[in-house]
Each structure stands twice: as structure tokens, then as C-alpha cells.
Amino acid sequence: NQSSRERMILEINTGIEAGRYWKNSPKYQTDWNVFGTPTEDFINLKMSFIWSCFSYLKKEVSIKQVQSWAFQTCLPGEDRDKLWHHHHRSDQTHTVSGVYYLHLPEEIDTVTAGTEMAPQGPEADPATRYFAEAKVGHWLIYPGKQWHRPGVVQSQEDRFIVAADMEFINP
Numbered sequence: 001n002q003s004s005r006e007r008m009i010l011e012i013n014t015g016i017e018a019g020r021y022w023k024n025s026p027k028y029q030t031d032w033n034v035f036g037t038p039t040e041d042f043i044n045l046k047m048s049f050i051w052s053c054f055s056y057l058k059k060e061v062s063i064k065q066v067q068s069w070a071f072q073t074c075l076p077g078e079d080r081d082k083l084w085h086h087h088h089r090s091d092q093t094h095t096v097s098g099v100y101y102l103h104l105p106e107e108i109d110t111v112t113a114g115t116e117m118a119p120q121g122p123e124a125d126p127a128t129r130y131f132a133e134a135k136v137g138h139w140l141i142y143p144g145k146q147w148h149r150p151g152v153v154q155s156q157e158d159r160f161i162v163a164a165d166m167e168f169i170n171p
Contacts, residue, residue, distance in 0.1 A: 008034075008041050012034065020032055027078060028073060033067055034070045049066070053096040068162060068164040069162070069164075074155060083150055086146060086147050095145065096166045097142055097148075099115050100140075101161055113134045113154055115148050115150065
């Protein structure tokens with residue numbers, strides 16, 4: 001709910017203000033596994049992520065690990081062309097990734113503010129790309145091997161998201 005999201009934002013803000021973010025990654029990406037934060041809010045978010053992954057896969061799987069991090073972004077944004085990436089780690093495991101929208105600024109285009117997907121890779125025809133709409137309080141779940149990048153930053157107000165990967169061994 002909204003108060004839970006606000007508490008998580010406060011926790012993320014506190015970490016970022018303390019310098020707990022990667023300096024060589026997109027601006028204000030936390031350098032700690034936010035699902036490891038010992039609060040009811042982050043535990044519930046982690047469990048909702050795992051359930052969402054099982055739902056996406058249409059089955060339960062043996063989890064190898066779950067990693068998570070948060071982002072705080074606002075204008076001026078970064079060069080989005082440098083932000084294409086995927087989360088494929090190994091041919092021995094599979095990864096399901098997710099983005100959870102904690103807060104979006106008012107009066108933005110939630111479609112282009114969402115996550116841009118490139119199913120055929122970032123070098124393919126731009127017409128093959130699409131935006132998955134950002135919806136506060138919802139997980140966007142997709143295969144970790146899929147190329148993607150953050151949506152268009154449209155406001156000087158902070159946007160907060162939690163991203164996560166669930167690595168598993170396919171039986």
C-alpha cells in the first residue's frame with residue numbers, strides 16, 4: 001500500500017544520502033540488496049516478487065538466488081543509449097527479472113516512463129522495441145535474458161523503482 005511504499009522510499013533515500021550507491025552504474029543505483037533490508041515492507045516486496053516470478057513461469061522452481069537493488073532517478077536523465085542491458089548470467093541457470101514502481105512523478109506519460117524492451121536486441125530495428133507501462137505498486141516481470149533499459153525520465157521529481165532478479169535451475 002502507499003504507506004509501505006513511502007517507508008521503502010525513505011529507507012532507499014537514507015541509503016543514497018549516506019553514499020550507498022554504485023558510482024560506476026546508472027546514477028543512484030543502490031549498492032545493497034534491498035530485499036535484505038530487515039523490514040516487513042521489504043520482506044513482503046521480496047515475497048511478492050517471488051510469487052510474481054512463479055506466476056509468470058506458471059510453476060514453482062528451485063531458486064538459486066534472489067538479488068535486488070533500487071534506483072532513484074530524475075531530470076536531467078542519463079544518456080539512455082548507454083543503459084541497454086540484460087541479466088543473463090549463465091547457461092546453467094535461468095533468470096526472471098522484475099521492476100517494481102514505488103513512486104512515479106505526477107503528470108508523466110506512464111508508457112514511455114516504463115521499461116523499454118528490445119526482444120531482438122538493442123541493435124535490431126527500433127520498430128521491434130516497445131515500452132512496458134510503469135504502474136505504481138505493480139511488478140513488471142520478464143525473462144532476464146531480454147534486453148531492456150529504463151524508460152524516459154520526464155520530471156525533476158524523483159522516481160523510485162526496485163529491480164530484482166530471481167536466478168533458478170530449470171528441472
